[in-house]
Amino acid sequence: MAAVINDEVVAHTEGADEAKGDAAQDNEAEHVLLEGKVSMSKKDYVLQLTTSSLSLKADVDPGSSNKGSKSKDLTLPWTEILRAEPDQKSPAETRHHSLCLHYIHHHSEKTLRVKVANIVSKDYHAEEWINVIQKQCEKVPGRPKKVFILVNPIGGSKRGRQTCHKVVGPLFELAHVHTTVEVTERSKHALEIAENHDFSQYDGIVVVGGDGLYQEVLQGLIKQTQKRTGVNLDDPDAQLQPPDIPIGIVPAGTGNGVSGWCNGTIDVETSVLNIIRGERHKAMMYTIYSGSKFLCVCGLVFGYGMFGDMIQRTDELRWMGRARYAYCLFGSVVKKKRRFNCEIEVLQAEGGSSKDSDGKNASQKEELKWTKYDGTNKEFCGLSFFVVDKIDLGDRYVANYFGEQSMLSVDTGASNVGMLRTVFAVHSGKKNFPTVSNLDNFERVRGFKIKLTGQREETGDGASSSLAREKMLEQIVDIDGEALHFDGNDLEGRLHAHFLPVFGVYPAKVACPPQ
Numbered sequence: 236m237a238a239v240i241n242d243e244v245v246a247h248t249e250g251a252d253e254a255k256g257d258a259a260q261d262n263e264a265e266h267v268l269l270e271g272k273v274s275m276s277k278k279d280y281v282l283q284l285t286t287s288s289l290s291l292k293a294d295v296d297p298g299s300s301n302k303g304s305k306s307k308d309l310t311l312p313w314t315e316i317l318r319a320e321p322d323q324k325s326p327a328e329t330r331h332h333s334l335c336l337h338y339i340h341h342h343s344e345k346t347l348r349v350k351v352a353n354i355v356s357k358d359y360h361a362e363e364w365i366n367v368i369q370k371q372c373e374k375v376p377g378r379p380k381k382v383f384i385l386v387n388p389i390g391g392s393k394r395g396r397q398t399c400h401k402v403v404g405p406l407f408e409l410a411h412v413h414t415t416v417e418v419t420e421r422s423k424h425a426l427e428i429a430e431n432h433d434f435s436q437y438d439g440i441v442v443v444g445g446d447g448l449y450q451e452v453l454q455g456l457i458k459q460t461q462k463r464t465g466v467n468l469d470d471p472d473a474q475l476q477p478p479d480i481p482i483g484i485v486p487a488g489t490g491n492g493v494s495g496w497c498n499g500t501i502d503v504e505t506s507v508l509n510i511i512r513g514e515r516h517k518a519m520m521y522t523i524y525s526g527s528k529f530l531c532v533c534g535l536v537f538g539y540g541m542f543g544d545m546i547q548r549t550d551e552l553r554w555m556g557r558a559r560y561a562y563c564l565f566g567s568v569v570k571k572k573r574r575f576n577c578e579i580e581v582l583q584a585e586g587g588s589s590k591d592s593d594g595k596n597a598s599q600k601e602e603l604k605w606t607k608y609d610g611t612n613k614e615f616c617g618l619s620f621f622v623v624d625k626i627d628l629g630d631r632y633v634a635n636y637f638g639e640q641s642m643l644s645v646d647t648g649a650s651n652v653g654m655l656r657t658v659f660a661v662h663s664g665k666k667n668f669p670t671v672s673n674l675d676n677f678e679r680v681r682g683f684k685i686k687l688t689g690q691r692e693e694t695g696d697g698a699s700s701s702l703a704r705e706k707m708l709e710q711i712v713d714i715d716g717e718a719l720h721f722d723g724n725d726l727e728g729r730l731h732a733h734f735l736p737v738f739g740v741y742p743a744k745v746a747c748p749p750q
């Protein structure tokens with residue numbers, strides 16, 4: 236087969252690049268950029284580079300040495316190609332024609348790994364292939380060219396620094412992504428950086444840590460963006476401006492829930508490769524207010540009452556290391572729950588998602604409505620929710636961080652075991668929820684208000700230690716797994732759907748809606 240170089244097309248894409256930017260690749264009809272015969276693992280292939288993909292197909296030419304042996308074809312869209320470079324280890328006689336192709340291999344439904352193909356070209360000098368491949372890699376829509384990495388050195392098993400040095404950095408370098416690395420020196424350091432640093436020269440912020448570090452970065456970015464755009468962050472009804480830089484989350488904490496939701500798995504290599512692939516979606520988050528002031532953002536989980544108390548206890552037992560989580564979880568199952576009085580209002584979506592006869596969503600407008608929870612004569616033990624929507628897969632639910640509503644559970648004296656069973660059922664996507672008495676689950680939630688009533692009197696010197704502790708716990712809320720103190724007697728939350736640009740993939744087995 237004669238080798239073909241489509242010079243005209245190469246020139247066209249180069250010119251179009253400047254004019255049309257990243258969108259060029261999407262809009263163009265597919266063209267062959269370079270095609271020729273190659274060999275790989277002693278088998279003959281035709282390597283074809285087009286505007287949309289790279290393919291290696293078994294050479295069926297009569298002169299080929301493939302007879303009798305099976306060659307596996309490989310077609311890779313440009314999102315999956317990381318780098319092409321000269322193969323320095325190949326024998327001297329073929330070195331000028333040898334190249335290494337580094338690409339992303341979909342190891343399982345959710346896990347990504349890097350693979351290398353050693354290719355020997357029969358028609359061209361390796362440089363010609365490498366130039367075209369690198370040019371196409373640079374055009375992958377959304378692939379960052381420069382990222383700012385924030386590392387928590389004390390998160391999880393305290394291996395954030397090593398993870399960054401041994402896995403995260405080398406993978407970005409392989410894909411020609413430039414990095415600036417900052418290791419946090421103290422608690423809230425990430426928040427300060429995210430709030431004050433100028434990220435305009437970066438295409439992404441990469442968080443190497445757990446949910447706590449992610450929450451800090453998110454909070455800092457939200458504050459910086461509202462300050463820059465003049466939005467009043469203290470107003471729950473204000474239309475917040477989303478940050479214009481996407482966040483990627485590499486799991487290196489004890490709790491890595493957000494990384495799991497974004498990547499479908501908690502795996503360091505997969506999460507970095509997903510950032511390099513450049514796929515982004517708009518995640519949801521809550522803003523929380525207290526005493527008519529912005530308190531914090533919430534990107535994973537909210538808990539007042541039982542879960543707030545439990546997180547406060549885990550904070551006090553930091554010396555126990557990771558074992559404190561299991562210890563406190565067990566403790567909260569056997570312990571009597573603290574009770575409190577409050578008034579609750581829930582903002583929910585009504586209508587809007589009914590299906591028409593074809594099973595498609597009807598374009599009926601949804602309405603948001605505040606409802607007062609009828610808690611007359613009830614004492615409360617907790618309010619909690621995960622900041623995540625769900626998609627119905629028929630036999631189970633799958634968590635959707637790129638959705639538009641959450642659930643809210645109100646505990647008015649449910650058994651502790653029942654509470655935990657519900658949490659695990661929600662987490663594992665079970666459709667048949669255990670029915671737990673004194674536990675009300677609200678669906679399609681977009682906001683809430685909690686007003687604490689009948690709080691404990693200020694405790695003086697003579698107060699018992701248990702009363703003083705109860706008083707202290709009244710002002711603690713669990714935000715993304717961290718205990719946060721608030722001053723007022725109220726908490727208010729608003730959901731921001733399709734808001735936050737994050738690197739990640741749409742939940743497995745679910746078609747991604749048009750962006």
Ligand SMILES: Nc1ncnc2c1ncn2[C@@H]1O[C@H](COP(=O)(O)OP(=O)(O)OP(=O)(O)O)[C@@H](O)[C@H]1O
Pocket residue numbers: 387388389390391392419420421422423424443444445446447448449451487488489490491716717
């Ligand atoms: N260098 C540092 N020294 C002390 N604390 C830090 C440092 N860097 C980050 N932190 C704090 O670590 C907390 C949690 O971090 P992260 O979520 O990354 O790890 P984690 O192991 O899941 O956390 P934890 O189990 O402590 O909640 C954050 O509250 C953050 O303020």
